[in-house]
Amino acid sequence: MPQKQVPAWVSHSPPDPCRAEGCRPWVPCASEETLSPCHLLTVRIIRMKNVRQADTVSQTDCFVSLWLPTASHEKLRTRTISNCANPEWNETFNFQIQTQVKNVLELSICDEDTMTPDDHLLTVLYDLTKLCFRKITHVKFPLNPEGMEELEVEFLLEESPSPPETLITNGVLVSRQVSCLEVHAESKRRRKSGKKKDLLVTVNESFEHTQRLSPCLEPCYPSPACFHYPKYFQSQMHVEVPKSHRSCGLCCCNSHKRNGPFCQPLDCLPEGQVVTQAVSETCDLHMKSTDCPKMLDVRLGFSLCQAELEFLQKRKVVVAEALKQVLQLQEDLRADEVPLIAIMATGGGTRSMTSMYGHLLGLQKLNILNCASYITGLSGATWTMGTLYQDPEWSSKNLEPAIFEARRHVVKDKMPALFPDQLLKAKEELWQRSQEGYKVTFTDFWGLLIEACLGDKRNECKLSEQRAALCRGQNPLPIYLTINVKDDVSNKDFREWCEFSPYEVGLQKYGAFIPTELFGSEFFMGRLMKRIPESRMCYMLGLWSSIFSLNLLDAWNLSHTSEEFFHKWTRERVHDIEDEGLLPEIPKCDATVLETSVVIPGSWLSNTFREILTFRTFVSEFHNFLRGLQLHTDYLQNDQFSKWKDTVLDCFPNQLTQSVNHLCLLDTAFFVNSCYPPLLRPERNVDVIIHLNYCAGSQTKPMKQTCEYCTVQSIPFPKYELQDSDENLKECYLMENPQDPNAPIVIFFPLINDTFQKYKAPGVERSPEELEKGQVDIYGPQSPYATKELTYTEDAFDRLVKLSEYNILNNKDKLLQALRLGVEKRKLKSQCPS
Numbered sequence: 001m002p003q004k005q006v007p008a009w010v011s012h013s014p015p016d017p018c019r020a021e022g023c024r025p026w027v028p029c030a031s032e033e034t035l036s037p038c039h040l041l042t043v044r045i046i047r048m049k050n051v052r053q054a055d056t057v058s059q060t061d062c063f064v065s066l067w068l069p070t071a072s073h074e075k076l077r078t079r080t081i082s083n084c085a086n087p088e089w090n091e092t093f094n095f096q097i098q099t100q101v102k103n104v105l106e107l108s109i110c111d112e113d114t115m116t117p118d119d120h121l122l123t124v125l126y127d128l129t130k131l132c133f134r135k136i137t138h139v140k141f142p143l144n145p146e147g148m149e150e151l152e153v154e155f156l157l158e159e160s161p162s163p164p165e166t167l168i169t170n171g172v173l174v175s176r177q178v179s180c181l182e183v184h185a186e187s188k189r190r191r192k193s194g195k196k197k198d199l200l201v202t203v204n205e206s207f208e209h210t211q212r213l214s215p216c217l218e219p220c221y222p223s224p225a226c227f228h229y230p231k232y233f234q235s236q237m238h239v240e241v242p243k244s245h246r247s248c249g250l251c252c253c254n255s256h257k258r259n260g261p262f263c264q265p266l267d268c269l270p271e272g273q274v275v276t277q278a279v280s281e282t283c284d285l286h287m288k289s290t291d292c293p294k295m296l297d298v299r300l301g302f303s304l305c306q307a308e309l310e311f312l313q314k315r316k317v318v319v320a321e322a323l324k325q326v327l328q329l330q331e332d333l334r335a336d337e338v339p340l341i342a343i344m345a346t347g348g349g350t351r352s353m354t355s356m357y358g359h360l361l362g363l364q365k366l367n368i369l370n371c372a373s374y375i376t377g378l379s380g381a382t383w384t385m386g387t388l389y390q391d392p393e394w395s396s397k398n399l400e401p402a403i404f405e406a407r408r409h410v411v412k413d414k415m416p417a418l419f420p421d422q423l424l425k426a427k428e429e430l431w432q433r434s435q436e437g438y439k440v441t442f443t444d445f446w447g448l449l450i451e452a453c454l455g456d457k458r459n460e461c462k463l464s465e466q467r468a469a470l471c472r473g474q475n476p477l478p479i480y481l482t483i484n485v486k487d488d489v490s491n492k493d494f495r496e497w498c499e500f501s502p503y504e505v506g507l508q509k510y511g512a513f514i515p516t517e518l519f520g521s522e523f524f525m526g527r528l529m530k531r532i533p534e535s536r537m538c539y540m541l542g543l544w545s546s547i548f549s550l551n552l553l554d555a556w557n558l559s560h561t562s563e564e565f566f567h568k569w570t571r572e573r574v575h576d577i578e579d580e581g582l583l584p585e586i587p588k589c590d591a592t593v594l595e596t597s598v599v600i601p602g603s604w605l606s607n608t609f610r611e612i613l614t615f616r617t618f619v620s621e622f623h624n625f626l627r628g629l630q631l632h633t634d635y636l637q638n639d640q641f642s643k644w645k646d647t648v649l650d651c652f653p654n655q656l657t658q659s660v661n662h663l664c665l666l667d668t669a670f671f672v673n674s675c676y677p678p679l680l681r682p683e684r685n686v687d688v689i690i691h692l693n694y695c696a697g698s699q700t701k702p703m704k705q706t707c708e709y710c711t712v713q714s715i716p717f718p719k720y721e722l723q724d725s726d727e728n729l730k731e732c733y734l735m736e737n738p739q740d741p742n743a744p745i746v747i748f749f750p751l752i753n754d755t756f757q758k759y760k761a762p763g764v765e766r767s768p769e770e771l772e773k774g775q776v777d778i779y780g781p782q783s784p785y786a787t788k789e790l791t792y793t794e795d796a797f798d799r800l801v802k803l804s805e806y807n808i809l810n811n812k813d814k815l816l817q818a819l820r821l822g823v824e825k826r827k828l829k830s831q832c833p834s
Contacts, residue, residue: 031300032171034100035164038232041071041095041128043105044154045078047088050147051109052121059083060121064151065108069654070630071095072233073205080112096160096234100167101174101630102653103128104594107151109143120601124151125652127594129633131157143598162267165232168526170300170511171638173629173658175526177231178292181206181266182224186284187215199283200240203227203266207524207628215283228292228524229266230628237264237287241280296526297518298625299504302511302640304683307467307503312340314473315373322370327819336830339687339822341372342679343476345694346702347379347545347669348751349787350410351778352694354797355751356384357403358804359692365805366812369395371819374686375476376675378668381694382544383454385478386537389502390461392469395476407797409454414790417452433539437532438520439662443620447542453790461537464516466502477501480544481675482665484657486649487619491670494647496657497677498665500540507626507657508681509644514625525628532623543620546666592636594651621662629658644677646713669695672709673702679744680715685829688822690815691748696779696787698726699750716742730754732811734818741828747818749807753778756803762810776803 051060063080081087097103105126111119124141131137137155168175185199198212206229213225229235239262262279269289277285320333345356363369377385388394426448434440469475480500496509506513522530631653649655673695679686710717718735729750737743757774760766776799777783784796
């Protein structure tokens, strides 16, 4: 390629958004860095036999689409053969693949329609781990054995001339090498008219995809267009040149193509050198490709982050002192004998916010609040947590003033928050939020409404600022929980736990975490591409209590236990064809091999039905920090992934979270109204969990669901042995599993009104005049505590707080018993760390 004077802008290192001013330094990864060679895959689509008839009046106009997202985001396709039951193509397609990632090729059989969108008849999913190296694999896929329908394909896996690729992996996710392409357009002559005609530059595999580039007269343009793309994806740059700029012969891979776009393969650009190419008689392109730094901004690892580990060391000092006092121990506990105790609060709107204040007040009076190292919550419980952690010393102060302040806001009139002037302010702020780069939804407005209902003014606090409340280990570490879902899939089919702490936000199933202040920013292949200002706390509270994300299928799930009817009409049909006897024998290997499957899409009617049932108008969407990362070839064998592998999509790697642009996050209560998962991570190794329950309806349902979930997932947890019905529940239950030393001790507090009716304090009976104050209607049809209620009377607020406080104080003995068992459990662990 012709060389020209090197512009000044290429003499500097490429601009790196990951190191933008004010950005947190790189977070070290608990992951492995390896060199792994790439391979060339050749796929020959040979023929089909007995193609099913897609139209009633003619044979299928058949073509085959190929999609291998781990090698290219583009879908390739054969030519169309019309009106033929046995089409033959003999077309060859080439991919460069990395065998350390899970490569699943999707071969879709389609019927081309000129008047309507093409019909998708079926898709074959083929795991390329089955291929033998340097050996042609001939496969006849039995698509419909009864109709003798089959697809004949040939595969060949060979060496690639590319050098080995540097991979970073935690055994589940893989980050591949990324290159940065800098492009500058130089105009050779000054245009007579002042109007510049921009070039449209596209790199399909890149994070940026398409950018407009204005030709500049100076060869020293300081800010070139940058594209970040996977180095070994065989990417190409396409440039649409305005007609007036086009010459008779534009270059495409150094060959002339009249009046077509300029096309430049990126794998042939020399590393770090400037290449200049004329794209027209009046414009030159200067290009330079350089490797991006290997350091990641996403932490790939399942261990706790360093900041949390340091917090736990500081908190142990506080907990050890509190336990010695509460349990009246004669000797100090050693560091490895201090149990990890957690408080777990469920959702329930204003009811959970109010009750949690009462429960925490009771725990504080017993000095048990100082014994806790974690406090987790979801939905309305996060309103309490978000408010308390504005004060870095909250747990060491008397909680009664904070409760009085919360009472003031709960009882006040909420209508002013919906006045036109307030709605106008909300509209302006949401517009500003969208300008920052967020995808604004109704959940964001809900967050602003929560702020107006629970405060007097705009709250500038952010989640990462809660670190000030942890710097000396003076408070428990707060963890908030949501679930990540898919728009067109039921929650029972797909959901993934997403946890938030002041230190990190992460998906524990994948072992991927980012600093909290970067949540909402844009990432690609584990690297920060565009930093977006951290959300104010009100938006996080709206997200964690996103009650408006309910869809019709969620509503059905909440009132029924079976989805059989909906699955029949909304799920795609998946057939395993591995045992049909026509596929070649799988070579012996250590990697996990997925079964070959045929996916038959639903009909137009069933697809429409599914869209109606699963559509969420108000779901929260945030930029996906897993974007671009790929799954390791043995991801299913990873112990950590297997622990949380519980959805129907886990064996369909092309559909998992790393392949989407946005996370769809909603209230965990839509699946199960508890937030145990962060506490059940083996890295946290929690000994005692104080379960504070606030859900409406059955008080035992969340506990039963959690026990069943843990049994299925083989997660250590006490067995469900509560014999009492919801009408006869006691105030407190102690649950343990002595046979499993790794199972936590759970002390369960259902929200009920039992002995409080006769006692105003533990052991202090009510006088006849005081009996009325013991009547707290929590769940009746006329209850003032319905989940939909945001406003209580002063009397209703006071009664619920006093009831919650009483239930804690009245069960002091069981709480102390649980703490003693926790100390014993931790001592046993310290003696037998294995």
